[in-house]
Each structure stands twice: as structure tokens, then as C-alpha cells.
Amino acid sequence: xxxxxxxxxxxxxxxxxxxxxxxxxxxxxxxxxxxxxxxxxxxxxxxxxxxxxxxxxxxxxxxxxxxxxxxxxxxxxxxxxxxxxxxxxxxxxxxxxxxxxxxxxxxxxxxxxxxxxxxxxxxxxxxxxxxxxxxxxxxxxxxxxxxxxxxxxxxxxxxxxxxxxxxxxxxxxxxxxxxxxxxxxxxxxxxxxxxxxxxxxxxxxxxxxxxxxxxxxxxxxxxxxxxxxxxxxxxxxxxxxxxxxxxxxxxxxxxxxxxxxxxxxxxxxxxxxxxxxxxxxxxxxxxxxxxxxxxxxxxxxxxxxxxxxxxxxxxxxxxxxxxxxxxxxxxxxxxxxxxxxxxxxxxxxxxxxxxx
Amino acid sequence: xxxxxxxxxxxxxxxxxxxxxxxxxxxxxxxxxxxxxxxxxxxxxxxxxxxxxxxxxxxxxxxxxxxxxxxxxxxxxxxxxxxxxxxxxxxxxxxxxxxxxxxxxxxxxxxxxxxxxxxxxxxxxxxxxxxxxxxxxxxxxxxxxxxxxxxxxxxxxxxxxxxxxxxxxxxxxxxxxxxxxxxxxxxxxxxxxxxxxxxxxxxxxxxxxxxxxxxxxxxxxxxxxxxxxxxxxxxxxxxxxxxxxxxxxxxxxxxxxxxxxxxxxxxxxxxxxxxxxxxxxxxxxxxxxxxxxxxxxxxxxxxxxxxxxxxxxxxxxxxxxxxxxxxxxxxxxxxxxxxxxxxxxxxxxxxxxxxx
Numbered sequence: 168x169x170x171x172x173x174x175x176x177x178x179x180x181x182x183x184x185x186x187x188x189x190x191x192x193x194x195x196x197x198x199x200x201x202x203x204x205x206x207x208x209x210x211x212x213x214x215x216x217x218x219x220x221x222x223x224x225x226x227x228x229x230x231x232x233x234x235x236x237x238x239x240x241x242x243x244x245x246x247x248x249x250x251x252x253x254x255x256x257x258x259x260x261x262x263x264x265x266x267x268x269x270x271x272x273x274x275x276x277x278x279x280x281x282x283x284x285x286x287x288x289x290x291x292x293x294x295x296x297x298x299x300x301x302x303x304x305x306x307x308x309x310x311x312x313x314x315x316x317x318x319x320x321x322x323x324x325x326x327x328x329x330x331x332x333x334x335x336x337x338x339x340x341x342x343x344x345x346x347x348x349x350x351x352x353x354x355x356x357x358x359x360x361x362x363x364x365x366x367x368x369x370x371x372x373x374x375x376x377x378x379x380x381x382x383x384x385x386x387x388x389x390x391x392x393x394x395x396x397x398x399x400x401x402x403x404x405x406x407x408x409x410x411x412x413x414x415x416x417x418x419x420x421x422x423x424x425x426x427x428x429x430x431x432x433x434x435x436x437x438x439x440x441x442x443x444x445x446x447x448x449x450x451x452x453x454x455x456x457x458x459x460x461x462x463x464x465x466x467x468x469x470x471x472x473x474x475x476x477x478x479x480x481x482x483x484x485x486x487x488x489x490x491x492x493x494x495x496x497x498x499x500x501x502x503x504x505x506x507x508x509x510x511x512x513x514x515x516x517x518x519x520x521x522x523x
Numbered sequence: 524x525x526x527x528x529x530x531x532x533x534x535x536x537x538x539x540x541x542x543x544x545x546x547x548x549x550x551x552x553x554x555x556x557x558x559x560x561x562x563x564x565x566x567x568x569x570x571x572x573x574x575x576x577x578x579x580x581x582x583x584x585x586x587x588x589x590x591x592x593x594x595x596x597x598x599x600x601x602x603x604x605x606x607x608x609x610x611x612x613x614x615x616x617x618x619x620x621x622x623x624x625x626x627x628x629x630x631x632x633x634x635x636x637x638x639x640x641x642x643x644x645x646x647x648x649x650x651x652x653x654x655x656x657x658x659x660x661x662x663x664x665x666x667x668x669x670x671x672x673x674x675x676x677x678x679x680x681x682x683x684x685x686x687x688x689x690x691x692x693x694x695x696x697x698x699x700x701x702x703x704x705x706x707x708x709x710x711x712x713x714x715x716x717x718x719x720x721x722x723x724x725x726x727x728x729x730x731x732x733x734x735x736x737x738x739x740x741x742x743x744x745x746x747x748x749x750x751x752x753x754x755x756x757x758x759x760x761x762x763x764x765x766x767x768x769x770x771x772x773x774x775x776x777x778x779x780x781x782x783x784x785x786x787x788x789x790x791x792x793x794x795x796x797x798x799x800x801x802x803x804x805x806x807x808x809x810x811x812x813x814x815x816x817x818x819x820x821x822x823x824x825x826x827x828x829x830x831x832x833x834x835x836x837x838x839x840x841x842x843x844x845x846x847x848x849x850x851x852x853x854x855x856x857x858x859x860x861x862x863x864x865x866x867x868x869x870x871x872x873x874x875x876x877x878x879x
């Protein structure tokens with residue numbers, strides 16, 4: 168693994184590049200904004216750890232009122248639990264007796280729940296908890312699109328019966344996460360999508376007599392909070408933000424808090440080349456946004472070519488901040504988060520669940 | 524970091540998912556094919572370590588006749604040198620006195636060279652080698668497109684003079700790497716591109732009286748080998764291969780050797796969902812190729828949705844192999860390479876330079 172690119176007290180210009188920077192003022196403002204808005208409603212906040220994969224950030228979210236965190240993979244759940252997060256929801260399905268056994272082990276020391284949409288999963292989790300002597304919470308996931316989840320009431324009732332007959336499993340309610348709705352551009356589209364999600368999940372909740380429904384991300388959470396159906400939200404990106412989410416609301420409610428800092432390694436009359444390519448900034452939601460006066464001509468694995476559109480070009484050796492198109496997979500490229508306050512490094516945090 | 528997803532002797536179906544698999548038979552055939560073709564010509568092979576970031580693979584390439592490896596970042600160069608690779612070319616520019624000092628340190632125990640295209644770089648490398656008491660090889664990079672490199676003879680001569688006056692720097696020749704030519708689809712386009720590259724580099728080589736020119740990748744290396752100009756090639760992808768390179772030549776000269784193995788975690792009448800998304804397979808050169816009978820409906824961070832087009836859908840818990848669109852950035856997402864022979868795990872190798 169790469170060694171840490173900075174140490175507390177370093178000036179920004181000394182940070183080894185490429186590096187993932189976290190602007191602590193923006194990060195803290197984002198937590199204060201969302202937690203301040205949602206906690207008074209009584210809806211619980213369970214931030215998604217898939218966005219940051221960083222126990223230090225998870226601890227700060229819990230300290231600011233979150234009930235725990237979500238993980239999207241078994242590896243993330245293991246790492247957050249080991250780091251002392253007391254309540255972890257694996258908001259995804261797992262397959263296989265090996266993974267079920269590992270999750271049942273995690274449940275020995277930490278409150279853990281997991282999603283299901285298939286009788287095989289329930290059978291494997293039941294066997295694993297029986298063997299480990301632990302208890303796992305279970306949420307039946309409702310399909311909101313073409314990803315995972317049960318399609319209707321009958322399937323959900325069959326799973327609920329099966330869960331009810333397993334001593335080590337405890338049915339906690341439903342997961343209803345409208346993933347594709349997060350990135351719809353207009354408020355009307357998002358409102359319609361969450362109304363459809365509510366109409367899909369509500370009859371299943373009622374048939375099960377469930378009282379708990381978890382879901383909702385950064386793009387739509389005010390709608391779920393207002394709906395009366397959801398009792399818990401799972402926003403991840405709000406602490407970090409990215410260019411894609413910034414297009415959803417004008418002005419964005421959250422500040423851009425992560426950046427990829429790169430250094431100019433080659434200068435030319437029309438362009439500069441910096442030392443961060445798509446191994447340092449994910450492209451699945453588009454190219455990164457460069458500073459004013461520059462445009463992105465192209466990226467390769469280790470380089471971004473920036474055209475000089477106006478003003479003086481950045482000098483050889485100077486640093487440039489890129490705003491990622493998508494925060495989650497960009498964080499997953501980095502082993503370290505360099506937490507900065509103004510121009511000074513305040514701390515350096517391991518992205519412990521990177522790759523997990 | 525994630526713990527190893529498998530152990531020697533495991534059956535493929537036991538490998539923890541998602542996992543990066545290396546088919547050793549294909550990998551060995553690819554080395555035999557390229558090395559067997561090029562070594563008799565007298566042109567040196569310096570495989571690119573940016574593709575695999577794995578010292579174990581680098582050692583096998585050197586054992587099969589490679590003169591050393593290329594690195595694309597200082598971190599990679601440090602890791603390959605520490606792992607015992609005796610001759611490392613950092614085929615890129617670096618900026619800053621800190622990085623120059625680190626590279627000069629590496630040159631204490633290993634034969635190291637680096638590319639330059641700017642007098643600032645030469646000055647920083649000269650100062651760093653003077654302080655460390657070491658010698659660095661230097662290659663002047665020739666611009667082949669809009670990335671790094673000098674544009675012509677005058678610039679190259681000025682850099683050569685500056686290098687010549689620095690006791691710790693040794694001018695070794697030129698780098699001329701036609702990166703964009705690697706992915707041109709027709710033989711004629713690639714031939715024209717390498718002819719243009721030759722026409723750009725040759726006058727600079729002659730003006731400097733240089734005898735060494737390094738460059739060339741998996742997509743074009745037979746052209747550079749045949750040109751009479753290049754004395755060393757830098758192919759990286761040939762050992763691993765990907766869906767993009769497989770489109771260049773029909774049939775492809777190299778076998779597909781890496782795969783992302785994923786597991787079916789959710790089944791539906793029309794589709795299955797597997798536990799590898801774009802945090803496990805890079806999308807910069809398109810979506811991964813699924814097994815026959817399935818098509819990719821979409822990817823999210825941790826999921827790929829596969830539509831069932833024909834035949835029986837894969838069962839819950841079964842494993843599926845995806846062929847990455849682009850090998851280099853896909854490897855960079857993984858901490859481990861699971862080396863398999865047939866259906867059995869033979870070894871598990873650290874991707875030590877991942878993220879470096």
C-alpha cells in the first residue's frame with residue numbers, strides 16, 4: 168500500500184500527489200446541515216459507509232447523531248464493526264455459506280443486520296447464526312428497479328415466515344432504496360420516483376405489519392423523510408459531494424468537500440498535464456471538473472490533460488484541484504484521505520475499507 | 524486492506540468474490556508469444572508494470588528475458604525496485620524536489636532512469652542526485668500527441684545540454700510512446716500512426732546522436748520492432764489482455780488472462796445480479812463482457828445487472844467471469860491477484876503497487 172501522502176501540519180503544496188483531500192470545514196458543514204435538518208423529524212440517519220469507507224468519518228457521523236452506518240459489502244461491515252461502530256446494516260444481499268458465517272461472527276460483538284430477497288439467503292443466514300450462536304437482524308429488500316429485491320407481497324410474506332422460524336434471525340422491517348432516483352435532475356422527476364417507491368413498498372410493509380423502512384440517499388432524502396413511510400435514511404454522498412450531485416439542486420445544499428489534488432508535471436503553450444488520471448478519479452459519472460480557466464481535454468490512466476482556456480496557465484510543479492464526477496468510486500481508488508483545514512493538513516485518515 | 528480472497532489449493536468456486544483472477548496458462552502463453560517473437564530481433568523488452576502493479580509478475584517477465592520493467596509513477600518505481608527488479612524506467616515525468624529526492628534514493632541500489640520534458644525537472648533531478656551521490660538515467664520524451672514531451676529538436680538539444688552538465692545525470696536516449704495509437708482499430712490506422720511517430724522522433728534522435736529509443740505498447744509493438752528506430756518496447760497489457768485490445772486484431776495474438784469473478788447474489792425471471800460493480804471493474808474503456816447468454820443491463824458501484832438472453836440463468840450463489848474493458852485500471856482496483864490453473868488456485872499475489 169502507498170505510504171501516507173502527507174502529515175499533520177504540512178502545507179497543501181507539500182502533499183504528495185495525486186492525493187484525495189477532504190476539506191474539513193465543508194465536511195463539518197455538510198454533517199451539520201443534514202443532521203440538523205433530519206434529526207428533529209424523528210427519522211433516523213444511518214449514513215452509508217460505501218461512500219467514504221473510512222471508520223474515522225463513520226465515528227464522526229455517529230457522534231453527530233447517526234444511529235450507525237450502512238455497509239454495502241461484507242468486507243466493509245467487518246471493518247466498520249472492528250473499528251467500533253456499534254450498529255451496522257449490510258444494505259445488500261450476500262451469497263454463500265462462507266460469507267454468512269463471517270457475518271454471523273461479526274454479529275457476536277456488534278448489532279448487525281443484512282438484506283435478503285431469496286430463500287437461499289435466509290437458509291444460509293439461519294444456519295450460520297445457529298452455528299455461531301449469534302443473532303442477525305434481517306430486512307426484506309423491496310425491488311425499486313431492476314436490481315435486488317422482492318417484487319411483491321407474496322414473496323415478502325414467504326421470506327418473513329422463513330425468517331420467523333429461524334431462532335438466530337430477527338425480522339427488522341424493509342429496505343426500500345430507490346437508487347436510480349438519486350440522480351434524476353429535476354425535483355418533479357425525483358418526487359414522482361419516490362412516490363412510486365412509496366406505492367411499491369407501502370402494501371408490503373402493511374402486509375408484514377412492519378414498522379421500520381430504511382432507504383433514501385443524498386439526492387432524494389427530504390422526500391422520504393416527508394413521506395411518513397420511511398423511518399431511516401441512508402445518505403452517503405452528502406458528507407463528500409461530487410459534480411454529479413451538484414447538478415441536482417441549484418444551489419446544492421451541500422458543499423464540495425473532496426477533491427483530487429494533482430500536480431503539473433508538463434507544461435505547453437496550449438495545455439498542462441497533471442499527475443492524476445482515471446486511476447485517481449473515477450469516470451463512471453463523467454470527467455472531473457477542473458479549476459476555472461481550464462478544461463479537460465482527456466484523461467489516461469495516470470494523466471489528465473488540461474487545456475488553458477483563459478488566464479495564466481498553472482506553473483510547472485503547482486497543484487490543481489479536480490472535483491470528481493462521482494465521489495464513492497473515487498474514494499475507493501485511494502488508500503488515504505488527507506483532511507485539510509484551509510491550506511494546512513490537520514489529519515490523515517486510512518480509507519480502511521478500500522477494496523473491501 | 525482486504526484480506527486475501529483465496530488460498531493455494533482452493534477450488535475456483537470457493538474464491539471470495541469479487542476477485543481478480545489470472546489464468547496462468549493464458550498468462551504464460553502470452554509471455555511466450557511476445558518474448559519469443561521479439562527477443563530474436565535484438566529489440567529489448569521492458570514490460571510496463573503499470574498494467575499489473577505486481578512484483579511477482581514483473582519477476583516472471585524478467586525471468587523470461589525482459590531487461591527490466593517500466594513504472595508510470597514514482598510509487599511504482601519504488602515498489603518494483605524494493606522487490607528486487609534490478610532495472611526500472613520511470614516512463615513519465617515527475618515534479619517537485621521531494622519526488623526527485625526519493626527517485627535519487629532509489630537509484631542508490633537499482634539502475635533507474637526517468638523521462639524529462641522540462642528544464643525544471645532536469646534541475647531538480649540534478650540537485651537530488653548531487654545530494655544523494657547517485658546516478659540517474661534520463662530519457663528525453665518526444666511528444667507524440669497532446670500529452671507530455673518536447674515538440675522538436677531545439678527543445679531536445681537544450682535539455683540534452685543541461686543533462687550533460689549534471690554529473691549525476693546520464694542521458695540514455697529518447698522515449699517515443701504513441702499512446703493513442705495503441706487503440707486504433709485497423710492495421711492501416713496503426714501503421715500510419717507509428718510512421719508519423721517515427722517521422723517525429725527520428726530527427727530528434729539524429730540531432731542528439733542518440734542510439735536508444737524506447738516506446739511501443741501491446742497494440743502496435745510489431746510496427747516499432749520492424750521500424751529500425753525503436754530499440755526497446757514497453758508493452759504492458761499483453762500479459763493480461765482486455766476486451767478493448769481484443770478488438771484490435773482478429774484473432775487476437777494474446778489470450779484473455781484476467782477476469783473479474785463475481786457471484787450471483789439475486790435472481791429474477793429476466794435477470795441476475797452479481798456482486799461486482801464498477802468498484803471492481805473499470806469502465807473507462809466500456810462495460811465488461813459477460814459470459815455467453817448474458818448481457819450487461821447496467822453497473823452500479825457494487826453490482827452488475829445481467830440480463831438472461833438465452834439458456835438457463837446462472838443459479839443463486841454460482842460464479843460468473845467478467846472480461847474487463849481495460850485491464851490496467853481494473854487491476855488497480857484490486858489488492859490481490861488470484862492465480863489459477865484450470866479450476867484450482869495455484870497462488871495468490873499482492874498487487875503491491877496498487878494505488879501507488
